[in-house]
Amino acid sequence: MATLVLQTIGSVAGGAIGGPVGSSIGRVLGGFGGSFVDAALQPHASPRYSIGPRLKSMDGITSTEGAGVPRIYGRARIGGQMIWATRFLERVNVSFEQTQHQGKGGGGGGGFNVQFTYAYSANFAIGLCEGPVAFVRRIWADGSELDMTTLPIRIYRGSEDQEPDPLIVAKEGAENAPAYRGLAYIVFEDLALAPFGNRIPQFTFEVVKPVEGLGAMIRAVDLIPGATEAGYHPALKLNFYSPGATAAENRHQLTAATDWTASIDALQALCPNLESVALVVAWFGDDLRAEHCTIAPRIDSLFKTIGQFNFILGPFWPPDWSVAGLVRSTARLVSQIDGRSAYGGTPSDASVMAAIADLKARGLAVTFYPFVMMDVPPGNALPNPYTGAVGQPAFPWRGRITCDPAPGRPGSPDGTAAAAAQLSAFFTRYRAFILHYANLCVAAGGVHAFLIGSELIGLTRVRSGPGQYPAVAALTTLA
Incomplete structure (x- = not known):
């Protein structure tokens, strides 16, 4: 009993003096003191000590x-060469367990198990x-x-002006710490070795070094796919399949916390002079x-919940996907091919705003690029404005949207007021x-x-009269 009491007192006193570290030290010291008190009160129940294995050297x-x-x-x-290291670090963990045993004549007695275990970590550079x-x-x-987000590492790209690593400076002194300029290297600080059998494992690394020239010339890029419900979000989003079952919705690599962060980090590393990004966001x-x-915006699954349960506001609130007032239960599903979505869903408004901010x-x-993708599935029965036959091409280019029949075909409204009326119906929706x-x-x-109106050539060439192009006028008004 004294062990438990003095452990508690030591933890509280140590925490008041030295914070979390002091609390741990106080608990250990209190446990030692308590074990001796208990042993004095019950001489027949002296502590039993168990000492775990220790390392003398490390491979x-x-x-x-x-x-x-x-x-x-x-x-x-590639592999690598060890270029710097300290002695391995040893930490002692002490645990206490009070045991009970039945004495002679029915009396009870107490015993104590004190277990010492050792954990090892290492500082080194490769x-x-x-x-x-x-x-x-x-x-x-x-x-x-390995998941790089969980590793205690610092990566040096090997520039000619890189500075020495702060850990090496702390261990060797500023006057003795090399910067290894011109050498790409990686520093591991306090890497726990238990997962690798208490040894430094054999590391290999995938290193990217582009050929000089093209990457440095790139100043602007388009950012796609445009159709990804959570892929543009810099924060991790989980898909809740069922109670207790989740999977990352926007993380499919082990380089960074999200696919967005990994991609944009790589983009800027490969294109160091990048200045502008066109963010593509699709409706259908x-x-x-x-x-x-x-x-309209669409979703890629009817049965998906992305986010976190909120016990106050209700299940998964705010909605896991929301665009222009639509939520998953009110939005249309993209076409399915063999049970799988033909497209990703429209990026949620929250992910678009987060992407712009990042x-x-x-x-x-940031150039914002609203994009129209055509979700016309195979085997449809829609009249083709270019041929008059039943069935439009599957997943056509948006540049093929036009009046019906198309210009040049018999009965086409091209060049008449009827063409303007058809295009007006389209631009009412496009304007929203x-x-x-x-x-x-x-x-x-x-x-x-x-950016608006890109690639709508099937519309901009339609006339409502001599020299009159209603699509051009609608885009000008919208701009």
Whole structure:
């Protein structure tokens, strides 16, 4: 009993003096003191000590004097050379367990088990290859890929002006700490070794070093796919399949916390002079006949819940997916092929706003690119405005949207007021699409540019009279 009491007192007193570390130390010291008190009160129940195995030496990566430094091009999986290390670190864990046993004559007695176990970690640096490299994409230990977000690492790309690592400076002193300029290397600080059998594992690394030239010339890119419900969100989103069963919705790699972060980090590393990103966000059209074509956001699954349960506001509130006032239960599903979605869903408004904020925080100019994808499935019975036959091409280009019949075909309204009426119906829906995102961009703090009307050539060439192009007029008014 004294062990438990003094453990508690020691933990409280130590916490008041030294915080969490002091609390742990106080608990250990209190436990020692309590065990002696209990032993004095019950001499027949002296503590039993159990001491776990300890390391005297450690195996792992070797360092070879005079070994060559690899030079890589493109993407390569390589090993490395140990270039710096400290002695391995040993931590002692002490646990106490009070036991009871039946004495002679029915009396009870107490005993104590005190167990000492040892945990090991290591500080070391591994030289990779000639720098500068763009980034290290993947890390394997003993052949198994590691989650880089959980590793205590710092990566040095091998520039000619890189500074010494702070851990090496702390251990060696500023005057003795090399910067390893021109060498790409990685520092592991306090890496726990228990998962690797209390040894430094055999590491390999996927290193990316683009050939000089093209990457440095790129100033602007389009960011796709445009149809991804949570893929644009910098924060991790979970898909709740069933109670207690989840999977990451927007993480399919082990480099960064989300696919977005991994992709944009890689983009900026490969294109160091990048200035502008066009963020593509898609809604879906469903007919090549302008008068009948609707434009709306869609989802890729009816039975998916992304987010977190809120016990106060209700199940999964706010809604896991919401675009322009639509939620998963009210939005249309994209076409299915063999039980799988033909497209990803429209990015949620929350993910679009988060993506804009992240791009701007990285110093990039954002061009917003609202995009119309045509979700016309195979085997449809829609009249084809270009042939008059039943059945439109599957998943056509939006540049094929036109009046019905198309210009040049018998009975086409091209060149008449009827053409203007057909296009007016289309642009009523298109206008709602554009204005929604214009307002969303304002709410996100603004963007550098906003692109509308791209590739709508089937509409912009339709005339309502000599020299009159109603689609051009509608786009001009919208702008």
